[in-house]
Amino acid sequence: MDIDEFIGLYFNEIGRELKDLMEPKTLVKYIWSATEDMIRNTEQRTNEEVFMDSFARFVGENKLDLYRERFDKFYDTAFLKTKKCIGSTPYMKESVYILKDKGYQVAVATNPLFPRKAILHRIRWAGFEPEDFIYISCYEKNCYCKPHKKFYEEVLEDIGKKPEQCMMVGNDVQEDLVAGCLGIKTYLITDYLIHRTDEPIKCTYKGSYEDFYNFVLDLPEVEAYEDVEYTKRSLPAW
Secondary structure, three states, rough: OHHHHHHHHHHHHHHHHOOOOOOHHHHHHHHHHHHHHHOOOOOOHHHHHHHHHHHHHHHHHHHHHHHHHHHHHHHHOOHHHHHHHHOOOOOHHHHHHHHHHHOOOOOOOOOOOHHHHHHHHHHHHHHHOOHHOOEEEOOOOOOOOOOOHHHHHHHHHHHOOOOOHHHEEOOOOHHHHHHHHOEEEEEEEEEOOOOOOOOOOOEEEEOOOOHHHHHHHHHOHHHOOOOOOOOOOEEEEE
16 A cells, blocks of 8 residues: 555545545644544543544534545545555455465555544455454544554553464554564565664564465464474464
8 A cells, every 4th residue: 555645645635525524634633633642642532532632622512423424535535546546466465365275364454544434444445354354443432543562552451362373464564563572473575665763773673575375385284383392372363
């Protein structure tokens, strides 16, 4: 996914859809502010609760339900135009199915800044079905965001796994590799790499989509780990 193209189109469409309620530039400003509050949050509150409480400071509690309804409608209508920013990657799609065939469990540990329905759209656009995964993060359920370590602790608790049983696969140095601080193995995808600083990159593995596909091909089936502590590996992806 081209993240810059996606964000630009996303805000253009949501501004257009809600222009009868608020001037688009102002709406974008408020959404960004509420999103930043979500990212900064360290309390045990869902991201949805944090976002809506923050957004209510701008529009007023009396109008919050109206905006909530319009946001919900947006994700069923104009949001669908962002599909063109998200393509199916054959190597990653095939990798997921190979992992499942080998007995691995795959989770979608995407940054939970969006409602579940938006994330499900993106999953399907990428060529998958929600049922392909044991877990999908979203802002209604999760209480923390990347790059907080608490997000990964939350995912581990939800899927019932230890850090050493998992691998985080993603293309964002700052948001995905922080999982390594907990002892989770990391695989940095170098296609569409996102690296916001000059800091050295520390990951367990790295490579292109094709490299990851070959990595997956070489993995043994889960039964091969019967005598190892992490018998049931999970591979949270994205």
